[in-house]
Every structure is written in structure tokens, then in C-alpha cells.
Amino acid sequence: xxxxxxxxAAINQKLIEMGERERLKELLRAKLIECGWKxxxxxxxxxxxxxxxxxxxTVEDLVAEITPKGRALVPDSVKKELLQRIxxxxxxxxxx
Amino acid sequence: MKMEAMSLSGLDNxxxxxxxxxxxxxxVEDACLGLCFEVHRAVKQGYFFLDxxxxxxxxxxxxxxxxxxxxxxxxxxxxxxxxxxxxNCSRSIAASRFAPHLEKCLGMGRNSSRIANRRxxxxxxxxKSESDQEDNDDINDNDWSYGSEKKGEDNQTCPNPNxxxxxxxxxxxxxxxxxxxxxxxxxxxxxxxxLGPEELRSLLxxxxxxxxxxxxxMCTRSLxxxxxxxxxxxxxxxxxxGPSASTLPDVDAVVESDGYDxxxxxxxMNRLQWDGSSDISPSDSASSxxxxxxxxxxxxxxxxxxxxxxxxxxxxxxxxxxxxxxGTAGSGSSSQGxxxxxxxKKKPKLPAPxxxxxxxxxx
Numbered sequence: 001x002x003x004x005x006x007x008x009a010a011i012n013q014k015l016i017e018m019g020e021r022e023r024l025k026e027l028l029r030a031k032l033i034e035c036g037w038k039x040x041x042x043x044x045x046x047x048x049x050x051x052x053x054x055x056x057x058t059v060e061d062l063v064a065e066i067t068p069k070g071r072a073l074v075p076d077s078v079k080k081e082l083l084q085r086i087x088x089x090x091x092x093x094x095x096x
Numbered sequence: 097m098k099m100e101a102m103s104l105s106g107l108d109n110x111x112x113x114x115x116x117x118x119x120x121x122x123x124v125e126d127a128c129l130g131l132c133f134e135v136h137r138a139v140k141q142g143y144f145f146l147d148x149x150x151x152x153x154x155x156x157x158x159x160x161x162x163x164x165x166x167x168x169x170x171x172x173x174x175x176x177x178x179x180x181x182x183x184n185c186s187r188s189i190a191a192s193r194f195a196p197h198l199e200k201c202l203g204m205g206r207n208s209s210r211i212a213n214r215r216x217x218x219x220x221x222x223x224k225s226e227s228d229q230e231d232n233d234d235i236n237d238n239d240w241s242y243g244s245e246k247k248g249e250d251n252q253t254c255p256n257p258n259x260x261x262x263x264x265x266x267x268x269x270x271x272x273x274x275x276x277x278x279x280x281x282x283x284x285x286x287x288x289x290x291l292g293p294e295e296l297r298s299l300l301x302x303x304x305x306x307x308x309x310x311x312x313x314m315c316t317r318s319l320x321x322x323x324x325x326x327x328x329x330x331x332x333x334x335x336x337x338g339p340s341a342s343t344l345p346d347v348d349a350v351v352e353s354d355g356y357d358x359x360x361x362x363x364x365m366n367r368l369q370w371d372g373s374s375d376i377s378p379s380d381s382a383s384s385x386x387x388x389x390x391x392x393x394x395x396x397x398x399x400x401x402x403x404x405x406x407x408x409x410x411x412x413x414x415x416x417x418x419x420x421x422x423g424t425a426g427s428g429s430s431s432q433g434x435x436x437x438x439x440x441k442k443k444p445k446l447p448a449p450x451x452x453x454x455x456x457x458x459x
Contacts, residue, residue, distance in 0.1 A: 070127070
């Protein structure tokens with residue numbers, strides 16, 4: 001198990017070191033904006049804020065409300081493409 | 097050992113997949129967090145709800161999605177069916193055709209003058225014979241005679257009596273009074289008979305003023321209008337009563353041109369004919385030579401008292417002689433003109449004097 005964890009850590013490290021993580025993050029962000037995910041979620045935020053009251057909104061509140069919804073709202077195409085890229089990276093750098 | 101630990105090849109696919117999904121989830125969560133922070137900051141800074149106004153305004157500016165209107169709710173070809181009444185011809189014209197119609201109707205567009213001139217050209221060519229043209233040229237050569245010797249021109253009805261062809265060919269002729277071709281007007285001249293002396297004077301200081309043979313109208317182009325020579329302008333200013341009009345400040349003398357004989361002027365002008373040395377050289381040397389030559393010959397012929405202190409030699413090369421001088425205006429100015437004319441007119445004979453120098457007086 002710890003091998004697993006170790007391996008994961010190593011992979012993550014590699015991801016970061018090679019700048020691939022940044023690239024993936026940017027790619028994801030761009031795709032989400034393009035497909036309207038961000039606007040959808042923002043509208044949801046508005047509801048939450050109106051509900052909770054403008055003055056008393058905290059980050060935790062928002063995170064708790066938004067994250068599950070956000071995860072669910074990601075379109076399939078975006079998910080697939082991202083997974084593909086990750087797998088490609090893993091395949092490429094399976095051995096150190 | 098480390099190598100082994102790191103190697104993924106030992107992993108089976110499910111684990112790889114799980115790994116990939118984990119990485120993906122992390123990325124998505126990052127994105128969500130980013131959004132939350134952004135929104136939270138906007139809320140706390142107070143600009144989160146800025147793009148929303150009250151409900152009523154929102155309703156007003158909603159996107160319209162009906163057939164026949166654009167998204168603002170405006171009808172597209174609303175003005176196509178409307179009709180306007182033309183103020184000129186009092187016809188009812190479709191709105192989209194109104195502007196071009198006005199152009200033609202008022203005769204002020206680019207095309208309308210072309211069409212009109214072409215029309216006149218064709219009608220002129222049909223009504224006039226070739227010999228007519230020749231005769232006109234001969235008679236008018238270097239002379240301007242108002243109406244007396246010319247055959248009656250019955251072109252009063254035509255707005256532009258001179259066809260474009262005529263005016264073009266005769267552009268550079270001496271003494272020919274051509275109707276100035278104004279690009280944009282039908283009736284493009286002024287009848288001098290209707291003008292009072294003051295108007296006449298002011299007109300002649302600013303405009304060409306050469307009287308067309310055909311319409312008896314004065315050219316309203318600028319003083320340097322290329323259709324007429326300075327000599328023509330001079331003769332006009334000599335002929336028409338009263339004008340001491342010159343633009344230059346040297347004018348003192350009172351002009352009387354009543355007793356001036358046209359033929360006399362012609363004789364004078366003929367005497368002024370230069371043979372070869374008529375090449376216009378704006379240089380002073382040429383001018384002084386010219387002036388002395390002519391002034392001597394002019395003396396006996398002078399009719400009017402030269403009250404102007406302006407002498408042709410004195411003015412030298414400047415275009416300056418303006419004379420208010422009448423009678424000898426022809427001679428004097430032509431001499432002056434030779435001197436100072438920087439014009440590019442290609443006349444073999446007398447070089448035309450610059451327009452302001454029409455009245456210079458000779459001592």
C-alpha cells in the first residue's frame with residue numbers, strides 16, 4: 001500500500017515538475033468556461049448567497065455548496081478529454 | 097528499489113485508471129475552489145451583483161425573439177415602404193430611392209451634371225453644323241464682341257449651351273469667350289444685366305466673370321479659371337460699366353469706361369502682340385524689358401488720364417498692376433501681364449495677364 005502511495009506521490013511530483021499539471025489545469029479551466037459550466041455554477045452561487053444573505057457568506061459555505069454541484073456539472077466530453085491526457089502522461093512516464 | 101517502486105508497468109490497468117481519475121478529480125476540485133474564491137471575493141468587495149439591475153429594467157431590455165423583428169424588437173424594413181414627397185418636383189418617392197432621386201432632381205449629384213452635359217452635347221451636335229464652330233472661332237479670335245457680330249445664337253433654352261466638346265477644344269484659345277463649364281449646376285452663370293454696379297464689382301473681384309457668347313452669362317468660376325484667359329477677363333472688366341474691381345490694393349483711379357471703344361481695345365491689343373519673345377518668364381528682367389517697350393508705344397494712344405501712380409515698369413515683376421485704369425486697360429494690363437504672369441497657359445501670342453492686373457494704369 002505504501003508503495004502505492006509512494007508511487008502516487010512520485011507521479012504527482014513528476015506531474016508538477018514537468019509543468020504538466022499546470023497545463024492540464026489551464027486546459028480544464030478553458031474548457032469549462034467554454035461549455036458554460038462556470039456561468040452555471042455562478043448562477044448557483046447567486047442563489048446560495050441570496051439564501052445565506054450577502055453579508056454572512058463565508059468561503060466554507062460556498063465551497064460546501066458549490067463543489068459537489070461543480071463536480072457533477074462537468075460535461076462528459078471535457079472529462080473524457082482530460083482523462084485521456086492524464087493516461088497519456090502516465091503511459092509516457094511510467095518508468096522513471 | 098526505488099526504481100521498482102516508481103515503475104508503473106507493474107500496475108494493472110484498474111489501478112492506472114483509478115490513478116488517472118484521482119488526478120482528474122484533483123484538477124476539477126481545484127477549478128471549483130478557484131471559482132469559489134473568485135465569487136467570495138466579489139461578494140465581499142461588493143461587485144458581485146453589479147450586472148443586475150432592477151427587475152423592470154431587466155424586462156425592458158430582454159432579448160426579443162419574435163419573427164419579423166431583430167433582437168431589439170425593431171422592424172427591419174420599416175422605412176422601405178414609406179414614401180416621401182420630393183420638395184422639388186412634388187412627386188412621391190419611395191424612401192430608399194429618395195436620396196438618389198433628389199440628387200438627380202436638384203442636379204447636384206456627380207452623375208447629374210454628366211448626364212446633363214452629355215445631353216446637351218448630343219443636342220448641340222445635332223443642331224449645329226461644323227461650320228458654325230469655325231466661324232465662331234475666327235470671329236472671336238483675340239476679340240470679344242458682345243452679340244453684335246455673332247450670328248444669333250438660339251441656345252437660350254439650353255442650360256449649358258456649350259457642349260463639353262466645344263469648351264474643351266477651345267479652352268486654350270485666345271480671346272474666345274466660352275461658357276464656363278461648371279460641374280454641378282445647370283444654370284451656372286450670372287447674367288450681368290441684372291447686376292447692379294456694386295454687385296458687379298464684387299463679383300468681378302472674386303470670380304472670373306467672362307461672358308459667354310451663347311448665354312450672355314458671366315462665368316462664376318475662380319479668377320484663375322482655366323476655361324478663360326486673363327485677356328478675356330480683362331475685356332469683360334473693361335466692358336462692363338463701372339467696375340474698378342481689382343483685388344489688389346493699388347487701385348486709386350476712378351474708372352470710366354463709357355467712352356471706351358471695343359475696336360480700339362482690339363487695336364491696342366494687336367499692337368501688343370509679341371512675336372517670339374512672348375514666352376512668359378516671370379523673371380524681373382524680362383518684365384522690365386517688356387514694360388518699357390510697351391509703355392512707350394502706349395503713350396499716344398492713351399485716352400484716360402492716368403491718375404494711378406502705378407507704372408508698368410515700376411511694378412516690375414509683380415502681378416501687381418491692378419489698375420483702376422480704364423481705357424488703356426487693355427494695353428497696360430497686357431504689358432503687365434506679360435511681365436508677371438506665372439501662368440502655365442500655352443498661348444503663342446499674347447500671354448494673358450494675371451487677372452488682378454487688369455486695371456493697371458500706365459504712365
